[in-house]
Amino acid sequence: MDKRYQHLYKKTDRNKRRQHNKNVRKKNRARANRKQIVLARLFFGTLSIFVLIVLLGTIMHILRSKKSDDEIEPVEEVMEVPPLGGVADRFPDLPITEDYIEINEFSRPGINLDSNPEYIVIHYTANPGSTAKQNRDYFNNLGNTHTTYASAQFVIGLEGEIEQCVPCDEMAYCSNSLNDNCISIEMCHPGEDGNFNDDTYNNCVYLVAHLMNYYNMDMDHLIRHYDVTGKNCPKYFVEHPERWDAFKGFVEKYRAKYRAEETGK
Numbered sequence: 001m002d003k004r005y006q007h008l009y010k011k012t013d014r015n016k017r018r019q020h021n022k023n024v025r026k027k028n029r030a031r032a033n034r035k036q037i038v039l040a041r042l043f044f045g046t047l048s049i050f051v052l053i054v055l056l057g058t059i060m061h062i063l064r065s066k067k068s069d070d071e072i073e074p075v076e077e078v079m080e081v082p083p084l085g086g087v088a089d090r091f092p093d094l095p096i097t098e099d100y101i102e103i104n105e106f107s108r109p110g111i112n113l114d115s116n117p118e119y120i121v122i123h124y125t126a127n128p129g130s131t132a133k134q135n136r137d138y139f140n141n142l143g144n145t146h147t148t149y150a151s152a153q154f155v156i157g158l159e160g161e162i163e164q165c166v167p168c169d170e171m172a173y174c175s176n177s178l179n180d181n182c183i184s185i186e187m188c189h190p191g192e193d194g195n196f197n198d199d200t201y202n203n204c205v206y207l208v209a210h211l212m213n214y215y216n217m218d219m220d221h222l223i224r225h226y227d228v229t230g231k232n233c234p235k236y237f238v239e240h241p242e243r244w245d246a247f248k249g250f251v252e253k254y255r256a257k258y259r260a261e262e263t264g265k
C-alpha cells in the first residue's frame with residue numbers, strides 16, 4: 001500500500017471499530033432494557049396474583065362469617081328467663097297474695113305477653129286511704145260495671161301488703177302504650193298529696209328490685225306513668241322529682257344487695 005494513503009486506511013479502520021463498538025453497546029443496552037421489562041412484568045404479574053388471592057380470601061372470609069352470623073342469629077327473640085306468673089313463692093320475703101281478678105275485657109283481657117316485660121311502671125291509686133284489697137276488688141268489679149278499662153299486676157297497700165291482681169306474663173290495663181311490655185304497680189297512699197307511707201314505699205322498693213333483677217332490666221326501665229303519657233301519676237313522684245330519683249336509688253341499692261345474696265358474695 002502506498003504509504004501516502006496508509007493513514008486514511010487506519011482512520012477508516014478506527015471508524016469501523018468505533019461504529020462496531022457503538023453497535024455492541026447499543027445491543028447491550030437493548031438487551032438490558034428487555035431484561036428490565038421482563039423483570040418488571042414478572043414483578044407486577046406476581047403482585048397482581050398476590051392481590052387477587054388476598055382479595056378472594058377476604059371475600060370468602062366475609063361470605064363465611066356472614067353465613068355463620070346467619071346460623072347463630074336466632075329466628076325469634078329468645079326469652080332470657082322463663083316467663084313469670086305469680087311471684088308469691090319466688091319472693092317469699094314479701095307479703096304477696098295472689099288474688100287474680102276474673103278474666104274480663106275491662107281489666108284482665110287474659111292476653112299473654114309476647115315476651116318478658118321490659119319496663120316497670122309505677123302508679124298511685126289516686127284514692128287516698130284505700131287499701132290494696134279495695135283497689136283489687138275495684139279492678140275485679142270493672143268486669144261487671146264496665147265503667148272503664150283499668151288494672152295493674154300489683155297493688156301495694158298502706159301496710160305494705162301486696163295484692164297480685166294479674167300474673168306477670170299477662171297484660172294489664174294501666175300504662176297505655178306500654179301495656180303489652182311492662183309490669184304496672186299501683187301504690188296506695190294515705191292523703192291527697194299522694195305521698196306514700198314507709199310500709200308501702202319500702203315494699204315497693206323491694207318488689208321492684210326483685211322483679212328488675214329477675215328480668216335483667218336496666219335501671220332506666222323503671223319509669224313513672226308520667227313518663228309514658230305525661231299524666232300526673234304517681235302525683236308525689238311527679239311533683240317531687242328528687243324523691244323519684246331517691247326511690248330509684250333505693251331500688252338500685254336493693255338490686256345490688258339481692259344479687260350479692262344470690263351469688264353468696
Ligand SMILES: [Zn+2]
Nearest residue numbers: 123124225233
Ligand atoms: Zn297511673
